[in-house]
Amino acid sequence: MNIWLKPHRIVLLLMALALVVYAGLSMQWDWVPRYSGLLLHGIWMTIALLITTCALGFLLAVPLGLFQVTGPKPLAFACRGFCTAIRGTPLLLQLWLIYFGLGSLFPQFPEIMDSFLWPYLRQAWPYALLSLTLSFAGYEGEVMRGAFAGVPAGELEAAHAYGMKRMTVLRRIWLPRAILRALPTLNGEVVLQLKSTPLVATITVVESYAVTSTIRQETFIIYEPLLLISLIYMVLTAISVVIFSYFEKKVPVHDV
Amino acid sequence: MAPANREDSVKAIEVIDLHKSFDSDEVLKGVSLEARQGEVIAIIGGSGSGKSTLLRCINMLETPSSGTIKVNGEAIEMKSDGRGGQKPANRQQVRRIRTRLAMVFQNFNLWQHMNLLDNVIEVPIHVLGRSRAEALEYADTLLKRVGLSEKRAAYPAFLSGGQQQRAAIARALAIQPEVLLFDEPTSALDPELIGEVLSVIGDLAREGRTMILVTHEMKFARDVADTIIFLNEGIIEEEGDPKALFDAPKSENLKRFISSVT
Ligand SMILES: Nc1ncnc2c1ncn2[C@@H]1O[C@H](COP(=O)(O)OP(=O)(O)OP(=O)(O)O)[C@@H](O)[C@H]1O
């Protein structure tokens, strides 16, 4: 494709190629086969965490954004408070509060220790999942608030004028229209979420970053695992961008 | 053929002593009108005279402060809102009546996340409960009729204003409405696009649809309307046959208005 053939692009491509060749020849990669299983597990964990927390977080973000626009006031206030609190504190802090806080609270209740949930609650990943989900919901709740509020009133009015029930208006017009408006921002937030996932390594969840740490500790090789993991994050980012821009291009929108 | 007896035909819309205030600002000050089945009523008047508000009260997009709206003889039930005003008593009734009145807006208000075809079949499927096949078949006929068959898969953002308004008219016709309500359907259009939309509306008028049309296109109003209503500062100042009204306006305000727009 000719977009790759512009002079500055060719230069950049050649430089990237040179870097890869240099890295391949002069650096140490013999550890890769030995750790391939662990690496794949880490990458899988990163992807799984990213997808589930974005999906669950988004499900929470829809009512968080909607209630801020529609009220009733106390509910709007509570939703706004939640989003502000999440966005105003470091994710690392939230993660630790949830992991060490809930994690030390639960064992005090015999009901919980006896329940079928206990085998899961003893592990770290449910806390990572919860914390990343709430974080995404907080940021996205704010985005959805703006998106709901920004849907042109005339389109909603037309829906009402044709006899739609309020729930139908929400389901068929308001929500899809708001998501469409939020898509470009959502894309950015998903990428940010991806880059937040390494934090869960601090509560012993084994994802991509934790795997590189393990490799470093066991082999004393520092740069190569970090380079590899950077590459993986870049590829995941690129995939997310491609998916989102596909949907953004599909439905062009004029906002009046 | 004997002229149709006006008193005999059914009143599709009847507005009785309608008042509407926004806060302390009384915008409609006792408006009464009726549209018989098959009748085309054009509402004219200066900016801010209350034309849109009147039209929007008819399908309850605005809640009248007092007065009665009847559709095919059925009065929309109102109740006190506890703050000295009133509100619809029965949301279900309002929704049912709305599916019989189709509104065409100045800014089209097509749903931007759907292509034209989906815009047209949306209400038949999701409000009227028609089958998809049935809705699609009828939408096809309608899009053909407004000259947009080729554009059925296009999204509104890709279309000219004239095309969007014609699509909005197809969306209105898709519910097989008893009355069409137009609020300045050509005011947002570039001059060269007005003709194509007026020609579609003119055809609808001539085929005997009941229509209430707010417009600034005086020549068009004169051509298609059975009755013209001149609204001035929230009251109907003059009303009647287009020819009589335009050629021999009685009130000073109407004289001034006509000379200002022609
Ligand atoms: N939602 C509202 N809140 C407050 N005032 C309103 C509202 N809608 C309309 N008005 C006021 O009511 C008056 C009549 O408005 P309306 O839109 O009915 O006029 P119009 O005859 O349709 O004018 P135009 O030709 O400019 O469309 C105006 O003074 C307007 O400012």
Ligand SMILES: [Mg+2]
């Ligand atoms: Mg108006």
